[in-house]
Amino acid sequence: MSSTSPSPPAVPAQESSRPQLAILATLALLLIALYWALIGAPTEATMGTIQRIFYYHVPAAFAAWMAFGVNAIASCVYLARRSLKADAWAVAGAEVGLAFLAINLITGPIWARPVWGVWWEWDPRLTLTLAMWVMYASYLILRQLTPEGSLQPRLAAALAIFFAADIPIDYMSIRWWATQHPAPVLFGGPDSGLAPRMLVALLISLAAFTCLMAILVWMRYRQQLARIEITRLRQRLALAEE
Amino acid sequence: MGSLVAAYTVAWVILMIYVLTLAARQKKLRQALAQLQAQVEAAPAAPSQAAHAK
Numbered sequence: 224m225s226s227t228s229p230s231p232p233a234v235p236a237q238e239s240s241r242p243q244l245a246i247l248a249t250l251a252l253l254l255i256a257l258y259w260a261l262i263g264a265p266t267e268a269t270m271g272t273i274q275r276i277f278y279y280h281v282p283a284a285f286a287a288w289m290a291f292g293v294n295a296i297a298s299c300v301y302l303a304r305r306s307l308k309a310d311a312w313a314v315a316g317a318e319v320g321l322a323f324l325a326i327n328l329i330t331g332p333i334w335a336r337p338v339w340g341v342w343w344e345w346d347p348r349l350t351l352t353l354a355m356w357v358m359y360a361s362y363l364i365l366r367q368l369t370p371e372g373s374l375q376p377r378l379a380a381a382l383a384i385f386f387a388a389d390i391p392i393d394y395m396s397i398r399w400w401a402t403q404h405p406a407p408v409l410f411g412g413p414d415s416g417l418a419p420r421m422l423v424a425l426l427i428s429l430a431a432f433t434c435l436m437a438i439l440v441w442m443r444y445r446q447q448l449a450r451i452e453i454t455r456l457r458q459r460l461a462l463a464e465e
Numbered sequence: 466m467g468s469l470v471a472a473y474t475v476a477w478v479i480l481m482i483y484v485l486t487l488a489a490r491q492k493k494l495r496q497a498l499a500q501l502q503a504q505v506e507a508a509p510a511a512p513s514q515a516a517h518a519k
Contacts, residue, residue, distance in 0.1 A: 257473075261473075272466055272469055273468050273469055275469055276468070276469060276472040276473075279472060279473060279476045280472070283476065319483075322479060322480070322483045325479055326475070326476045326479050326480070329472075329475050329476075329479070330472040330475060330476060333468050333471050333472040333475070334468065334472060336468065337468055435480070439483070439484075439487070442487055442491075443487065446487070446490055446491060446494055449494040449495075449498055450494065452498060453494070453497055453498055453501060456498075456501040456502065456504075456505055457501065459505055459508075460501065460504055460505060460508060463505075463508040464508075
């Protein structure tokens, strides 16, 4: 293709239908995951029906970690290149991750109360997860409170990289320390593992939550780009008025 | 059974609230963007209109 060939339109006609297809596919996957979580997976022998919370509790944490991972990578890219698009990805990752971690933090105590006899234990896994929620909430509050400018995304990116250290520690906490929280069922010790149909239910739910997380991050990213465009237009108008 | 229903309901409610928040924000941003784009398009015409009026 020569360099003089006409450039394609900014938004191809087909592009608008792709997000809708992805949303529909994710909704279908969420329904399949719900079926497997409530009906397809066998009832656990010790805890009974309440163990089925597992199929939402674990994927919510996984989706949150992935979203915070997006935030961390985008923050590194922002610091290296000062790219506003990278900063937009960082904001999107933090906000969506916070929503999924809220699901994990609320479903956990609902599961713990009948099984442990208490709503909450200050054990490493629970404490680190709560700390993670507070850290990313403070990250978003900081972005709201500081005036827009070059310092705000830089400060936020530095904080985000610092906060990301909590992700691997949180993941490894139930491997490093014997805690009230159950040991890992996947990639744990020789005693870890799940019944085949339970594993299928978990994997489908993990896929559904991850797809939903990706769609929400993408939607939030587009909104952040729109905000950047609004700021740019306001500056242009202010210059025109001078 | 009650705890299971509560946990799943909470998960869906949080997701629905977040999606509705995103939708409301999207509507506001779209309106603001359209308004600003119209203002920007009108802005360069203002000096020539003023000159024409003179």
